[in-house]
Amino acid sequence: MTPNLNLWLIPVLPLAGAAVNGFLGKKSSRAAVSVVALFFSGAAFAWALAAAFRAFDTLPYQEYLAHWIRSGSFSADFAFYLDQLSLVMLLVVTGVGFLIHIYSVGYMWDDAGYYRFFSYLNLFLFFMLTLVLANNYLLMFIGWEGVGLASYLLIGFWFTKDSAASAGKKAFIVNRIGDFGFLIGLFLIIQHFHSLNFTQVFEQIRPSPPETAGAGVLTAIGILLMVGACGKSAQIPLYVWLPDAMEGPTPVSALIHAATMVTAGVYMVARSHGIFERAPVALTVVAIIGTLTALFAATIGIAQTDIKKVLAYSTVSQLGYMFMACGVGAFSAGIFHLMTHAFFKGLLFLAAGSVIHAVGGEQDMRKMGGLRTYIPVTFATMLIATIAIAGIPPLAGFWSKDEILWQAYQTNWVYWLIGLITAFITSFYMFRLLFMTFFGDYHGVQVDEHGRGSHSHGGHGHGEPHESPMVMLVPLIILAFFSVVGGLVGVGNRFEHFLAPVFGSGEAAQTAGEAASRGTELLLMAVSVVAALLGAMLAWLLYLSKPHLPQKIAAALGGFYEAVVNKYYVDELYATVFVKPLVDGSTRILWQGVDRKVIDDTINDAADGARHVSDEVRHMQSGNLRSYAGWIAAGAAALIAYMIWLGVGR
Amino acid sequence: MVPLSYYLVLSGILFACGVAGFLIKRNIITIFMSIELMLNGVNLSFVAFAAHWHALAGQVFVFFVMVVAAAEAAVGLAIIIAVYRTRETLNVDQVNLLKL
Numbered sequence: 001m002t003p004n005l006n007l008w009l010i011p012v013l014p015l016a017g018a019a020v021n022g023f024l025g026k027k028s029s030r031a032a033v034s035v036v037a038l039f040f041s042g043a044a045f046a047w048a049l050a051a052a053f054r055a056f057d058t059l060p061y062q063e064y065l066a067h068w069i070r071s072g073s074f075s076a077d078f079a080f081y082l083d084q085l086s087l088v089m090l091l092v093v094t095g096v097g098f099l100i101h102i103y104s105v106g107y108m109w110d111d112a113g114y115y116r117f118f119s120y121l122n123l124f125l126f127f128m129l130t131l132v133l134a135n136n137y138l139l140m141f142i143g144w145e146g147v148g149l150a151s152y153l154l155i156g157f158w159f160t161k162d163s164a165a166s167a168g169k170k171a172f173i174v175n176r177i178g179d180f181g182f183l184i185g186l187f188l189i190i191q192h193f194h195s196l197n198f199t200q201v202f203e204q205i206r207p208s209p210p211e212t213a214g215a216g217v218l219t220a221i222g223i224l225l226m227v228g229a230c231g232k233s234a235q236i237p238l239y240v241w242l243p244d245a246m247e248g249p250t251p252v253s254a255l256i257h258a259a260t261m262v263t264a265g266v267y268m269v270a271r272s273h274g275i276f277e278r279a280p281v282a283l284t285v286v287a288i289i290g291t292l293t294a295l296f297a298a299t300i301g302i303a304q305t306d307i308k309k310v311l312a313y314s315t316v317s318q319l320g321y322m323f324m325a326c327g328v329g330a331f332s333a334g335i336f337h338l339m340t341h342a343f344f345k346g347l348l349f350l351a352a353g354s355v356i357h358a359v360g361g362e363q364d365m366r367k368m369g370g371l372r373t374y375i376p377v378t379f380a381t382m383l384i385a386t387i388a389i390a391g392i393p394p395l396a397g398f399w400s401k402d403e404i405l406w407q408a409y410q411t412n413w414v415y416w417l418i419g420l421i422t423a424f425i426t427s428f429y430m431f432r433l434l435f436m437t438f439f440g441d442y443h444g445v446q447v448d449e450h451g452r453g454s455h456s457h458g459g460h461g462h463g464e465p466h467e468s469p470m471v472m473l474v475p476l477i478i479l480a481f482f483s484v485v486g487g488l489v490g491v492g493n494r495f496e497h498f499l500a501p502v503f504g505s506g507e508a509a510q511t512a513g514e515a516a517s518r519g520t521e522l523l524l525m526a527v528s529v530v531a532a533l534l535g536a537m538l539a540w541l542l543y544l545s546k547p548h549l550p551q552k553i554a555a556a557l558g559g560f561y562e563a564v565v566n567k568y569y570v571d572e573l574y575a576t577v578f579v580k581p582l583v584d585g586s587t588r589i590l591w592q593g594v595d596r597k598v599i600d601d602t603i604n605d606a607a608d609g610a611r612h613v614s615d616e617v618r619h620m621q622s623g624n625l626r627s628y629a630g631w632i633a634a635g636a637a638a639l640i641a642y643m644i645w646l647g648v649g650r
Numbered sequence: 651m652v653p654l655s656y657y658l659v660l661s662g663i664l665f666a667c668g669v670a671g672f673l674i675k676r677n678i679i680t681i682f683m684s685i686e687l688m689l690n691g692v693n694l695s696f697v698a699f700a701a702h703w704h705a706l707a708g709q710v711f712v713f714f715v716m717v718v719a720a721a722e723a724a725v726g727l728a729i730i731i732a733v734y735r736t737r738e739t740l741n742v743d744q745v746n747l748l749k750l
Contacts, residue, residue: 623746623748624743625742626672626673626742629672629673630673633669633673
């Protein structure tokens, strides 16, 4: 007998927090706002933990809340579904979310929109948890759109800044493109399976054989769902919004644009594994998109100088890994990487926020350097996160990334090779970031006693770079701890076995064959560790040992380097191919042509015509009674004449 | 036996005279008389049809019309007298206070 878990409380608690802060926060003190925000997000985390303990052995657990849509045989309800997959997501979202809430108290303390920030942040948690816990695609879609909204609000949090406002809009619009695909996918599911409930849909699909010979309904659904995932999880070709999203406050970048929301696409694909496993072509599309994105974004990350932009491209690249894993059918490896990534990338962003805080709002790494003596705790945690993401054992990133590479190798060695190259590049740009920021000499503006120089977003004067307050450091330390040990749950395929009830025996079959190729796996492991170490070495060589080398290399590469620095001109390409024709078409044809010439002119001409006719006709209204009578008589006569002519009554 | 059409033509002529008088005349009493003429033209067609179809309804209807006409004459003439007393004219074109 499953106990009643009251899962609905988990999303509703942050919603209550958002409402309290949103409506009352303006009048409340900062302390009160913090207490409310932390209480409700922390309560959600506690409740999620409690649910995890109580239902651990009885998963999957269903909770039905209320009717929503009943139309014929179709139904979608407010109902929640908790299995191993959603449990992992649930704990990651609430746990990391809660830590980032704590961190934000310190980071956002001086901001005028303090209460607004926490209201949005809690709202985001509500939608994200709805997304994760939904038992049908439609409820998931609510959460999906909701996190998009929260993301938009938070990217544009400093909306008076033009770039932030337009970055928010960009994120929103690019996501709409993906959502369009997602929606069509949902319509196809409704049409063919008459349901959006996960369990019902997958049960109908299970007996059918894989669509091997090319396209079919499931392939179409799979690819459309992937389009949606591309938008939300920033994959090629829809990744362009994520780097711009760094305009938002750094805790937002950590929570939404690294740890949780952007992984919603991976979660959705993993959730739909029943569909993808029957549609090999769609699965291949996922793998190719993921692999290309991983490599592509990593190469852009090399040449970025904004500390947050590097991390943003790194996020895109790591998400590519997760999709690569899903694409080769290793869903649990993808989710494993999702989890470890949430730890170390959340940590990286928070540490970057701490760095930015320390140097007074500066984000350009060229103006940092030598910070490790000023901010030792931040340095230590960032070092851990960097080692973790680079994939050096025994930290978290190593286990998950290696699992992905191993699974990819078993499907096709090309994926593995590109993944390996990406791992090398990842290690390189992460250590580049570390060296540029924390080693060497401080290149920042030394602020003298009069507080001149670097401008702080917080407004308080900066002398030397200073360590962040404890409230920001504690989340860093906790996340660093998880970045170290988080990967150990995956040792010996334990994580995979944990998720096996969700993803079925598809991977268990591979596990069986694993024993024979144990040697290969170890070899590959060694190769990827060497690649990671080489990347770190190269970064050390270029940015610490011989700091003048990068410029020479850049000069030698010439045009290619330019292209990388300018992110391969993808934004410019989109602007020329999509945005400009759209704007021009809207302006010239739809606005000037259709709206002005057709619609406006029709209405204006109709009004003018009516006025002219009325000008003439109003003379009939003379007020002379007998002329009216005359008109009546004439009208009656005309009517009678007409009826006689028609022959009425004959 | 006089055919029905004769009555109807006469009725039409009476009604037309009434309309013409109503439209052309300016004296309010003449207009009033023209209205009576129209009513009687209609009455004539009523009784003619009633006789033709051997139905009593038409004849009964005429009584009603006559009652209404009498009542109307009583009210109308009273109004005319009142108008004459205040305006000292019977010309309808000069009774135009409500006109803009």
